[in-house]
Amino acid sequence: MAAMGRLGFLAVAVVFHLVYIYSIFDIYFVSPIVSGMQLVSVDRPANIKSPADRLVLFVGDGLRADKAFQAFPEPYPESDEDLIPRHLAPFIRSRALQHGTFGVSHTRVPTESRPGHVAMIAGLYEDVSAVATGWKLNPVNFDSVFNRSRHTWSWGSPDILPMFERGAVPGRVDAYMYAADFEDFSKDATHLDIWVFDHVKDLFTQAATNKTLNRALRQDKVVFFLHLLGLDTTGHGFRPYSKEYLHNIQIVDKGVQEVTDLIQKFYADDRTAFVFTADHGMSDWGSHGDGHPDNTRTPLVCWGSGVAPPVLHPGTIAPGHDELSADWGLDHVQRHDVAQADIAALMAYLIGAEFPVNSVGKLPLPYLSANTRQKAEALLANAREILEMYRVKEEKKEANEMRYKPYGAFGGAGLAPAQRVANIDRLISLGKFEEAIEESDALINLTLEGLRYLQTYDWLFLRALITVGYLGWIAYAITTVINLYVVPTSTAPKRSTSTVLGFLSILAALYASFIASKSPSTYYAYALFPLVFWEEVYAQRENLKEGGRLLFGHMGSASHIAAFAVNAIIYCAVIVSLALGYIHREILTGLFILGTVWPVVCGTSFIRSNALLSIAWAISCLVMSTFTLLPAMKHENVDMIVASGVIMSVIGVLYMIFEPFVLSDFSSESAKSSNHTNSLVARVATGIQVGLIILATIVTRSSSLSIQAKQGLPLGNQIMGWIVLVSSFLTPLLHRLSPNSNFMHRLAMMFFTCAPTFIIFTISYEGLFYVTFSLLLAIWVRLEYRIETFGKSQAASTNGSAKTDKAVSHRPLRLSDARVSLFFMVLLQSAFFSTGNVASVSSFSLDSVNRLIPVFDPFSQGALLILKLMIPFVLISANLGVLNKRLQVAPSAFFMVVMAVSDILTLYFFWVVKDEGSWLEIGSTISHFVIASLLCVFVALLEGVSAMFINGIDVGDGSSQSPKIQANGNKDSKKET
Numbered sequence: 001m002a003a004m005g006r007l008g009f010l011a012v013a014v015v016f017h018l019v020y021i022y023s024i025f026d027i028y029f030v031s032p033i034v035s036g037m038q039l040v041s042v043d044r045p046a047n048i049k050s051p052a053d054r055l056v057l058f059v060g061d062g063l064r065a066d067k068a069f070q071a072f073p074e075p076y077p078e079s080d081e082d083l084i085p086r087h088l089a090p091f092i093r094s095r096a097l098q099h100g101t102f103g104v105s106h107t108r109v110p111t112e113s114r115p116g117h118v119a120m121i122a123g124l125y126e127d128v129s130a131v132a133t134g135w136k137l138n139p140v141n142f143d144s145v146f147n148r149s150r151h152t153w154s155w156g157s158p159d160i161l162p163m164f165e166r167g168a169v170p171g172r173v174d175a176y177m178y179a180a181d182f183e184d185f186s187k188d189a190t191h192l193d194i195w196v197f198d199h200v201k202d203l204f205t206q207a208a209t210n211k212t213l214n215r216a217l218r219q220d221k222v223v224f225f226l227h228l229l230g231l232d233t234t235g236h237g238f239r240p241y242s243k244e245y246l247h248n249i250q251i252v253d254k255g256v257q258e259v260t261d262l263i264q265k266f267y268a269d270d271r272t273a274f275v276f277t278a279d280h281g282m283s284d285w286g287s288h289g290d291g292h293p294d295n296t297r298t299p300l301v302c303w304g305s306g307v308a309p310p311v312l313h314p315g316t317i318a319p320g321h322d323e324l325s326a327d328w329g330l331d332h333v334q335r336h337d338v339a340q341a342d343i344a345a346l347m348a349y350l351i352g353a354e355f356p357v358n359s360v361g362k363l364p365l366p367y368l369s370a371n372t373r374q375k376a377e378a379l380l381a382n383a384r385e386i387l388e389m390y391r392v393k394e395e396k397k398e399a400n401e402m403r404y405k406p407y408g409a410f411g412g413a414g415l416a417p418a419q420r421v422a423n424i425d426r427l428i429s430l431g432k433f434e435e436a437i438e439e440s441d442a443l444i445n446l447t448l449e450g451l452r453y454l455q456t457y458d459w460l461f462l463r464a465l466i467t468v469g470y471l472g473w474i475a476y477a478i479t480t481v482i483n484l485y486v487v488p489t490s491t492a493p494k495r496s497t498s499t500v501l502g503f504l505s506i507l508a509a510l511y512a513s514f515i516a517s518k519s520p521s522t523y524y525a526y527a528l529f530p531l532v533f534w535e536e537v538y539a540q541r542e543n544l545k546e547g548g549r550l551l552f553g554h555m556g557s558a559s560h561i562a563a564f565a566v567n568a569i570i571y572c573a574v575i576v577s578l579a580l581g582y583i584h585r586e587i588l589t590g591l592f593i594l595g596t597v598w599p600v601v602c603g604t605s606f607i608r609s610n611a612l613l614s615i616a617w618a619i620s621c622l623v624m625s626t627f628t629l630l631p632a633m634k635h636e637n638v639d640m641i642v643a644s645g646v647i648m649s650v651i652g653v654l655y656m657i658f659e660p661f662v663l664s665d666f667s668s669e670s671a672k673s674s675n676h677t678n679s680l681v682a683r684v685a686t687g688i689q690v691g692l693i694i695l696a697t698i699v700t701r702s703s704s705l706s707i708q709a710k711q712g713l714p715l716g717n718q719i720m721g722w723i724v725l726v727s728s729f730l731t732p733l734l735h736r737l738s739p740n741s742n743f744m745h746r747l748a749m750m751f752f753t754c755a756p757t758f759i760i761f762t763i764s765y766e767g768l769f770y771v772t773f774s775l776l777l778a779i780w781v782r783l784e785y786r787i788e789t790f791g792k793s794q795a796a797s798t799n800g801s802a803k804t805d806k807a808v809s810h811r812p813l814r815l816s817d818a819r820v821s822l823f824f825m826v827l828l829q830s831a832f833f834s835t836g837n838v839a840s841v842s843s844f845s846l847d848s849v850n851r852l853i854p855v856f857d858p859f860s861q862g863a864l865l866i867l868k869l870m871i872p873f874v875l876i877s878a879n880l881g882v883l884n885k886r887l888q889v890a891p892s893a894f895f896m897v898v899m900a901v902s903d904i905l906t907l908y909f910f911w912v913v914k915d916e917g918s919w920l921e922i923g924s925t926i927s928h929f930v931i932a933s934l935l936c937v938f939v940a941l942l943e944g945v946s947a948m949f950i951n952g953i954d955v956g957d958g959s960s961q962s963p964k965i966q967a968n969g970n971k972d973s974k975k976e977t
């Protein structure tokens, strides 16, 4: 397989990693949705009505719990009195104080709108793959409270309503939505909520004249759903402390009051239940998505028909409170927290509908205005509904497994579910309601655990298989590198019929078991890769031996071996700290500070002859080390943006002045005598690039000031921004008119090409990072080259004859090249983590792309964010490409070493993936794994990019510089000896 060479290797790398990333979906993200369950509802005698005839669900999208209940001064004060803190949602608050029940609804990650709504309306926690599949449509149809209702009217955003409308029986759910471009991120968004309230009012006004509508509204089991997106939008745009967000709370409260009054008046029967909550919270920096408590805690206030009145403890702190609710002024009212899916069970109960079939919500009994008997019966029905889901899932698993091992609590020594239900039934008929409630509660918990048991049934086997696969890849990649770049003439792979048959029979046995248990087709691929890899490694054993001899053969003495061992330990420590760097960005700071002393390792004579370069390296490392100390969450800082724009422009002007000097390797003698054609065209092209940088700075400054002043993004600024962005990427074409193959020229050109884009996307210090990173990379390439030639010259001076004279096109890889690959990995990682935390999506604020697309549009905005993230990688890959060429190593050799080594990271993350604990931990460990395994694919792509950028460049290692450096080196080494 090694014969396939470079391209084949890259293809295998990409395919293998993509397939193996998918394993995480087979292990962790198996959809919890099944079908075939029978419907379960609370049994009531025919003459007993359900707790409510209808239900109104208000969802304040992105309303975080504390903001809903705390007191603040009037957001837009008109008098001194307005400065006294007051509660901004007095109506909703009065429901908690006097009429209903309140608490905090705890959501799970990802704290996004879609999973939040699915949890509270369908009662299920969607797997993350569903979130990735699409926000607007259902990847799988699931049942919901709306689908169980007689009819549901819903108003709100086109991002949310369609999934419930299309998931339900056709015609059952009406959705009234504004157009998508109504959601403008850069402006006050209360109009979104006012739109919803106005349209609800319209519907009831129409009912006065429209008899069909009037009759429809007066049926039982009716649901009204008001999706209020304003808070989410103002939260993103202005953050939850802003007067805009707080004012929006007032608007929502007023609307909720008006709609409540209107509905109470329309029906005049007190048979309406009201639920007010949120899909997720909002972090202090205006984002959500992760498991931060600010994102997971949302308010829940229920009142109206069927809902219990507040439990008051005058003069004391009532149960349920903690430090979160200490400043809400609700101390004497008992607080009842729920899990978000419990809201679905509660709503189904209130309107007397069946529980949605996929619901894992547990009925929050304190919210029910019912006696203990009714509560016991309701909770038992709830338990039977969840058991029904368990039954269907277990049947499916049993049918597919060769040797199914049943869930311990329900099989073997434990009581079967049916017996448990019968026991609870008996307790109820005996009047032991409290006991029945306890038993039902325990049964629900057991069943939920059982569902998890079924969900994680295959984990052990799959994890073992995947681990063997990654180890196989690392071994295979190293074998290929040794074959291609270390061993001068590789021997043909040795295969015997018996070993091939051995590998084939293992594969056949695995496939047979997959067929028997009807495993997903991806399992076949998971099993194929490790066998192919290990078979190849085994067949190449002769080359491996030879490679080992070449790489390690010189280590004769014990001191050599000890030095190697120390190096190997440092190497592994750096890789492990890279892994820890995913969680603690500051670790990169430590690595860069350590990196400052790197030139010292090469000896004092090296430092002396390269003093300026070594100092420049140390300084740029120190500057780089500061970025990972700065917060990943950034506030917009216009001064910082302008400062980085100015620095980039100054660099541009300096480059234009000193270009001949730079291009002749910073040597003034050869600059004078240089025949570098400084054509007018090239200078004009560079001038245009610098002009674009200045223009980008001016436009960005004006755009962000305008957005900060809440005047939206002026159309002129938006157009100018796009023009600068697009034209800056076209400027390399100008340089084509006067080609210059000097590598420094090429790197400078790339720096100027990407600079305007980076300024447009900069929120705060990223522009400074861009400058520092570019300088560091350029210095790194020069330094590596000097070290290489320094080593050569020393070897030459001691051996007497210069081996470099030999016209070797590519030198074989040496053990020391592993260090170059490690540096590359550290730089890659710092490109990921210096301006944000790649492992936490919420740290990437949409502020930066608001200057080009001010309207919420996750896909286009996401694409622009990715463009911003990718720019440093383009620079890094071009620099490594140049380095590859300058060190005369075969193209892609370094990239391949990185691809082999980077999966040590992947395996590390695969092993630490959490299957238990908080959802935050599970979610972030999984995302680390995905990022680490994509790294290898990414490096493969970067190699392609670098090949493109360095195509046809002249790295200048020919006649002019090398002898000079060698001469220097000789001089120094003579001095030393």
Ligand SMILES: [Zn+2]
Binding pocket: 061, 062, 112, 113, 114, 232, 279, 280
């Ligand atoms: Zn939301």
